[in-house]
Amino acid sequence: MADWQELSEALADYTVSCNGNERLRRMQRDWSRILHFVCSDTDQTFTMDVDHGEIIGVREGHVGVPDIVVTTSSETFCDMFWGDLNPVQKYLRGEIVVKGSQEDVMRLDAISYVIWPES
């Protein structure tokens, strides 16, 4: 199980990688969403705000009405935000559960794919 400290480090790295990727920012230029995350093993929750493809904040707890809700284990979240796993594989095995439109689910995966194409 990963604690909030570990998750925060992973999220900080993810945010830097995402916001620093020019191609990704252009691709997600029309994508503004509120994402809620739920760690199924620790009940830890957090919120990510994305504005025109830029991650503008990550906060503990759930804030606002979400466009997407992602649920999986804290370890999977850490690996995902560090780019050490392929989210689609976990998703297709039912280990990552998502609520949201298909388009948003694909956009979320696209972030990992563009930043870490070999993951």
Next chain:
Amino acid sequence: MGDREGQPTITLRRSVGTATATATSAGLAFAAIDYLGVVSILAYAPGATAAFAILIGGLVVILVSAIFSELNGLYPTAAGIRLYLSRAIGNRTALSVTFTYMTTVVLVIAADAFLIGAAVRHVLNEPAVLAYVWIAVLLGVALAANLRGVRIAGWVQTVVTYTVLSGTSILSVVALFHVGGAFRRPFDLFGGGTFSGIQAVAFALFLYAAFEWVTTTAEEARTPKVITRALFVAPALIWIVASIFALALSHLVGYSTLHNSAYPQLLLGHAALGTVGELWMLALTVLTALNTFNGGFLVASRFIYAAAREGNLPRQFARLNLNAVPWLAVTVLAVTSAAVAAVVFATGQWLLLVSVGAAIECAIYAVGSYCLLILRSRVDRKRPFRLIAGRPLAAFGVVLFSVLFLATAFADPKNSRHFSVAPFTVIAVLGAISTAYVMLIVPKLQRAAAARTAASRPRRRPTRPTSTEAVNATDGSDTDAGEG
């Protein structure tokens, strides 16, 4: 997620309600090819008996609705049947079946492009060869819109679906006024040969085909029951519309005219209201393309993207353009559909597409029933919908849909007294290609992907000491300090 394991329901900013989900389900099912599907039913169930076959088909579809409702309740995900299958019968078989299933999307897109092209050419009274120009234009527009990331808003899709359904019904009712209430041969289910009744019901199932794809929107449904309601209401709508259309068609247009035509709906429109009726039905036919192309391209291209990301297709298929669209997947879909439409155009075998589509759908319903049978004994999770007498009904579904698969796979839709191996051959070739690909190519792709990942970069996540290591480290430093 609350739908699963009794957790609270989550409210999303944008979610799909019952009306939209029902429209999505009915819109996916009711394509231009359904008008031809009715002609296929008439080959086996002449006159008003076609409506009787559609009714029986509708009753059978209730079982499909119940089975997919329970499966969707267990795994409410866009991965849908891919996940049910992999949990029930293993990943490789799941992949083979899903690849074959996805070919129906290409067939439906190709068939709709061909049928709409043929209908437009007919109304404009152009030379036959221009039909292919219209097909190319339609697919070109669909390709360009998809590559630019243009999405039809949910409400537009809903309006389009209900317009097509109500428009077809109104014209059919008007047509029925021409003939009064005297329906000819209402219960002549076995008039076309010994197996004609079974084949008529199997083709009637084709009218409802793809309604179950609404399960791919489960993740955006307002509540889990939304998908369940859509799975039961959409077939009812299709039953009403298809029945009235079949009754009107069988009464106003002779079968000898119908079975050589790619646009029976235009013939009915003309017979009922002259040129106005013909234009009316042409407009509805073109509208069906919005749903077919939007839904078909979206479902299939996202499936290809996910398969490529998973390592089951060459990774080039996951490449995204600046509109976040998997451009190669969309382009290959459009080109393949254009090629299939060209073959149909050249051979005139459009009814073969109906037979192949109907048979694959029956096979998928049999597979879905089998999944439920297996998952009932493996998964004891709470689900929002549970089929009463699920195991015996699922077993019954396996047998019933297997029989209906055989009935359509060996049918000759132009002659009810003949059998044809053509539909089965097409399905066998598609299935063999899918299976060979999964057995021979996919392992190589996955090995190559694993090697690439290992070679490209080390694991990024910092390694943290386990609790035992942390304690040992602390003990060690104390000892060292003591010794010093």
